[in-house]
Amino acid sequence: MTGWHAPDDLVARYTDGSLPESDAWSLEKHVERCGSCAARVSHAVRSGAAGTVLAEVRDAVLTSVREPAPAPSRSAVLAARAVGGWLARIVWAAGPAVRGSWAGAVVLVAVGAVALTYGGDWAGARPLLLAVAPVVPVAGVALSYGRHADPLHEIVASTPSGGLRLLLMRTAAVLAVSLPTLTVAALLLPGSGPHLPAGPTTAGWLLPGLTLTLASLVLSAYVRCRTATTVIGGGWLFAVTAPLLADTGTSLTARLTEQLSLYFSGAPSQGGWAAATALCALLLAARRTAYNRLETM
Known part of the structure; x- marks a missing residue:
């Protein structure tokens, strides 16, 4: 004390x-050891706008203590705790992306693709949806973890359930929203038009999407989460669009369909994605302690 x-x-x-x-942090550290300043800060808080709120909370607590409600049965208490804990885990695991505007954007993309196909009679909606679908979960991961997405990131990430476990739970919530939504939308779209080559199957993008998501998590062990997702998502979009710019012989929709068939269709392609998924999972497990460092996320 000085x-x-x-x-x-x-x-x-x-x-x-x-x-x-x-x-503010410096002042809070000082008042831990200085009773005089602690008393002055406490008096200033009580005299300000927060003082009214604190007084109301104090009165409510004292009222509930003086007039206790009838005690519920033990079974009711246990059931309430179980349900409350289950709901709390779901909300906590969902993360900012699922609770925010990202989920609405995923639905908008799916509905927009269906509307363009049947309302606008545009045959390119399905290949465009399949091209974008693998990076949708990656964008959700970028908005689910890190100080830029969660105001309580430092507190949550420092708990025993933080780090890789929290990152995986929020990633699972992102996948639980994006995979069924985009898959159903792709099922509603026609497979190919009379002037288009046969495109990839509806489920062909699922394994690539999972691979890109896991690759983003692996890269997050070395750079910030948002940087990692930008690199992986941008790399996929470049890999899809670059060949389209090099070949101008056919229509853009036909070229995109052929390119997606090359990436998604056939046992060699899907086998490669499966091997990449397994490799990313192994790297994720090997680097699991790196996700405990807040400065990298």
Whole structure:
């Protein structure tokens, strides 16, 4: 403990929330050892807008203590705890992407593809959907983990369930939304038109999508999560679009369909994706301790 004490203007700015975060942390560390400053900060908080809220909370707590509700049965308490814990785990695992606008964007992409096919009579909706589908889960992962996505990232990631476990749970929630939605949309679209080559099957993109998602997680062990997903997602889009720009002999839709068939169709292609998925899973397990470092996420 030193002879320094927090100035009044510093306490006032801390109370109204205008103090920079680094200075606020320094003041909070100081009041842990300085009773005088702790009392002044406490008085300033009670005198401000937060004081009214704290008083209301205190009165509500005292009222509930003085007038306790009838105690529920033990079975009801256990059931409520089980249901509450189950719901809490689902909400916690869902992550910011599933709870935010990303899920709505996935539905919009699926509905838009169906509307363009049947409402706009555009045969290119299906190959375009299959080309974009593998990077949709990757985008969901980018919006599910990291300080840019979750205001409580530092707190949550530092818990025993943080790190790789939390990342995998939120990735599973992203896959649970995107895979069925996009698969159903692709099933509703016609396989090929009279002037188009036979395209890949509806489920042909699922294994590539899983591979790209796992590759993003593996790369996140070396760089930030958003950087990793940008590299993987951008690399896939480049691999799909670059050959289209090199060949101008046929229509764009036909060229895209042929390119997707090359990537998705046939045992060699799917076998390659399966091997890549297994390799990414092994690398993910080998690098599992790297996801405990907050500065990389």
